[in-house]
Amino acid sequence: MKKNKLLEDQVAAYKGKYSAALEAMYDSQRNNFLQSIGEAPKDTMPTILREFLDRATDNESHETADYGWLEPDGTFHEVEWGEHTKWADDYMREHMTDDEWLESEFYNSGDYLTQRGWVLLHNPAQGIAIPTKDPTKRYTKAQQDFLYGYYIDRNQSDRANEIMEE
Template sequence: MSNEIGTKKLSFNIQGEFITKLAREWFYSGKKSYDEVLEMLMSSPDISEVQSRRYAEDILLGRAALKGNTADGSYHLEIYGPGEEQKLPSCQNIWKEIEKRKQAEKKLEKMEEQWNVAMEYISDGEQREIRKILGIETNEDKQKAQVDSFIERMMDENTYATEDYGWLAPNGTFYAVEWGEHQEWAQSYIEKNFPDTRENDIIDIQMKSHTGLIGAGDYLVERGWVLLHNPSQGIAFSTKNPVKEYTKAQKEFLYDYYMERGKETEANKVWK
């Protein structure tokens, strides 16, 4: 008695109409890049690359199409003469797309003109603030903002309830620190209040931190502390752990801190 093992033959059938439709949809919808679509269509080894590319472009423009199927050997490229081209859907009409692009460019130019006119009636400071909100702030904007902030603070003769710079604990206690000495203060505070903390622990936190402080300050920020500082000696801004929210006590302090200095926008951001 013998066992016969049956064999199955697997064959593929490529439909020319399907490939043509798919290539056009991919190209005009933007699902595939121009080069990717051409690579799919340029599969004939019997003609030059230049001619193959020309045929592929003709398929996309409706001047040619793949027809038939590979199963019965009828798969072929059909080329249309002038006036015989396939009518493409309106969404695949490249000439209409070009016209739409021209109209969009004209509209954009008009909007740019209106923008420039509007900017002439807005102060430099307000222009910088607008660019900052839009995410197109320039290096010059940032430098000017730092200078303005520094001058504003230097000319401020008011006396406030708290100093300008320092560390804010999670419980809302503010520790005033001289400008530029926040790292030394943090190191001293850690040594006094966290005597069991090893240097390797601080280094490990620095490596994982994204606050940009690079020092003992990272250790405090990791534990929910907030640093009020400004490298350019201008109005202080807060640096906190990006994955932690302010505590209620910190929010109350910061709100009063900024409101006292006439910074209503910064104060309101604290509670958002």
């Protein structure tokens, strides 16, 4: 009985490690690995295509637009897809003096905003938005609350929970 219990515990531990390893892989890596061991991948559609289709077939109305800039205080600025750099340029020119603009050292206006705690909600493939922030900064509570609601509203509870755990 003790031997069976020990074996069951070992199997459970290996299953946990196996699941964790699969979760850590990119979709293409996971699919290749599963095929190499004779298992059928669960979803062979690339993430980028799946997200585009999820957004394209979403007929629900949402409280907020899909893309834009999120201030540290939680204020969301709707921006059309592909216009986030122009919007950031316009915002900075409106809110900075000419001297501040000329003295600023930044690669682009988006970098300037993210360095000040802003979050960009965008997706190059026009899928569900991906939050992009300065990696050295944490989300503010207001940003976490906004993003949680944003993803819950789009039936993305896993993403919503990840935001709250960060």
